[in-house]
Amino acid sequence: MYPKSIEKLIESFKMLPGVGNKSAERYALLMLEKSEEEIESFANALISAKQNVKPCKICGNYTENDICDICNDNSRDKETICVVQSAKDVIAMEKTKEYHGMYHVLNGLISSVKGIMPQDLNLDTLYNRLDNVKEVIIATSPTLEGETTAMYLANVLKNKNLKVTRIAHGLQMGSHVDYVDELSLIKAMENRKEL
């Protein structure tokens, strides 16, 4: 129905998460209305992001250099490392503007279902940077895999003479007690604080 080059572009857009046939068609047809410069800059952005972005050699965060901006920033607290699943989590954390320590990106979580074992994670580099570190905050998601990884890490790090903490579980801001799942409510009760 479409000329071949439009078909191909539609297929490409279908790579995007949550983009089905209908949206991909809409995107592809809209692209035809854009100027040649815009299209070229889009194509270049794709290729250059893929070519230039790599994991930081220290923490695994996204960077275009060997070392990421956060690891290079001397104003940050080098004595605290926040361990996260992926570089996306670093960005989520940075958006809060509340955390000023370092990060370590695991690139995955321990999962018996997916066959991901501790040795598959970016852990050796973590163990190598623990000198002078006072606290490791484990900020994996409160899912089965996130919890498993947190417990594994807490166990490995317990003799290293540093504080190991876990981000709090509880009710999310804006949620309603009557709609929240039981486990979250149990955690919220367990972790209650004196006012």
Place this chain on the structure above:
Amino acid sequence: MYPKSIEKLIESFKMLPGVGNKSAERYALLMLEKSEEEIESFANALISAKQNVKPCKICGNYTENDICDICNDNSRDKETICVVQSAKDVIAMEKTKEYHGMYHVLNGLISSVKGIMPQDLNLDTLYNRLDNVKEVIIATSPTLEGETTAMYLANVLKNKNLKVTRIAHGLQMGSHVDYVDELSLIKAMENRKEL
């Protein structure tokens, strides 16, 4: 927060209709996880669609050649021309698999608000292909601009010794009488058919 090349990719994704900051970020970060081949094929698809797709010299439909597949198809009914606003409408119509005539793409609609006049539309080529045509079906959308264009065209074509028809207005399939807007209901009553 992001390396520059990711920022740029996010900006590019924000060109897509209905894609805001959050989705653009998600798309950009997902692209980093794709293989280099996939990214290259995406970039090439963008550029090749833009470079290769042009309007058919007869009807204005999308094509990679001078004349589109529909105009080139001798099995189609050359005596009927369906006039549509854009090449996207040709595709919508073709998906029904019910229409076997020719098309003519106006590339717009008459609009006093947007300052689009009849001479801005792809109309001269339409007038030049009316020999041997028995019916012109005006299939612009039932909007103010679509109706204006339909009335203008009907008026211009009325002395040309051919039938000029307009696609039907009424209730869309699956819609509910109690939810439909008044104008659609009025049109549906006016255009009622004997069973």
